[in-house]
Amino acid sequence: MSTHTNTTLITLEDFGVTLNQKTILQPMSLELSSQQKIAIIGPNGAGKSTLLKAIMGLIPSQGSAKFWGQQLEKNQQRIAYVPQREEVDWNFPINTYDLVLMGRQGHLRFWQRPSKQDHALVAENIERVGLTHLIKEPINHLSGGQKQRLFIARALCQQADLLLMDEPFAGVDQTSETIIFKLFDELIAQGKTLICVHHDLARIPAHFDWVVQLNQGLISSGTVSDSFTSANLSKTFPNFWPRFTQPHEPSTP
Numbered sequence: 001m002s003t004h005t006n007t008t009l010i011t012l013e014d015f016g017v018t019l020n021q022k023t024i025l026q027p028m029s030l031e032l033s034s035q036q037k038i039a040i041i042g043p044n045g046a047g048k049s050t051l052l053k054a055i056m057g058l059i060p061s062q063g064s065a066k067f068w069g070q071q072l073e074k075n076q077q078r079i080a081y082v083p084q085r086e087e088v089d090w091n092f093p094i095n096t097y098d099l100v101l102m103g104r105q106g107h108l109r110f111w112q113r114p115s116k117q118d119h120a121l122v123a124e125n126i127e128r129v130g131l132t133h134l135i136k137e138p139i140n141h142l143s144g145g146q147k148q149r150l151f152i153a154r155a156l157c158q159q160a161d162l163l164l165m166d167e168p169f170a171g172v173d174q175t176s177e178t179i180i181f182k183l184f185d186e187l188i189a190q191g192k193t194l195i196c197v198h199h200d201l202a203r204i205p206a207h208f209d210w211v212v213q214l215n216q217g218l219i220s221s222g223t224v225s226d227s228f229t230s231a232n233l234s235k236t237f238p239n240f241w242p243r244f245t246q247p248h249e250p251s252t253p
């Protein structure tokens with residue numbers, strides 16, 4: 001059993017994104033606690049990826065985003081970002097092992113070579129995501145699900161406390177999905193916090209604790225039981241609801 005306690009991890013205040021004079025995310029304020037599996041959901045173009053990139057400081061934003069009550073720069077090493085698969089150059093000439101080893105970079109001074117412990121951590125995390133047999137393969141030889149697991153292994157090597165993942169289940173086979181969800185539970189038990197942009201609404205109740213609903217701004221943020229409701233989903237997905245039905249909430253005729 002975990003000895004960690006939930007604390008406020010992310011605090012956004014009037015946090016918004018405007019790019020090329022277009023408002024992508026209206027200013028929002030919210031708090032997210034640690035040691036939870038948090039899903040970010042919303043229709044295409046809702047601003048889900050934008051929110052992750054903006055809080056990671058990869059694109060400009062307005063307002064304030066704090067991690068453990070401090071600016072990003074103070075905590076960068078404690079946060080791992082797993083980008084959407086399409087954003088990675090899979091033809092980059094690097095193999096599975098070396099890509100995961102990159103997760104250790106932030107822990108090394110520029111003159112230091114990876115230590116025995118660094119290499120042990122790489123091997124351990126590659127094993128954890130079930131890719132040991134592909135250790136020497138160039139990354140573009142991996143399947144969709146294996147590619148997602150590869151980046152999760154790199155994030156694990158970083159030994160981050162917060163993992164921000166942009167659609168880690170996109171194009172993932174059943175084996176990879178099972179491995180990743182199991183890993184999520186192990187990470188939560190270790191006190192980590194996971195934030196995932198997620199598309200599969202049917203998986204939310206079973207696999208996530210908290211859900212943030214976006215549609216060009218914040219629609220709702222709350223526990224799955226309180227906030228994953230038809231009322232909120234119809235605001236988040238106005239063009240599709242009631243085509244979506246919640247697994248635990250029968251649709252009304």
Ligand SMILES: Nc1ncnc2c1ncn2[C@@H]1O[C@H](COP(=O)(O)OP(=O)(O)OP(=O)(O)O)[C@@H](O)[C@H]1O
Pocket residue numbers: 019020022024042043044045046047048049050051
């Ligand atoms: N640099 C940019 N300049 C202007 N608009 C942008 C820029 N980057 C993204 N956008 C727009 O911001 C909106 C939100 O994009 P984003 O990728 O965050 O959506 P998303 O919710 O992740 O969508 P999806 O589910 O399709 O991945 C889109 O309308 C997109 O066209």
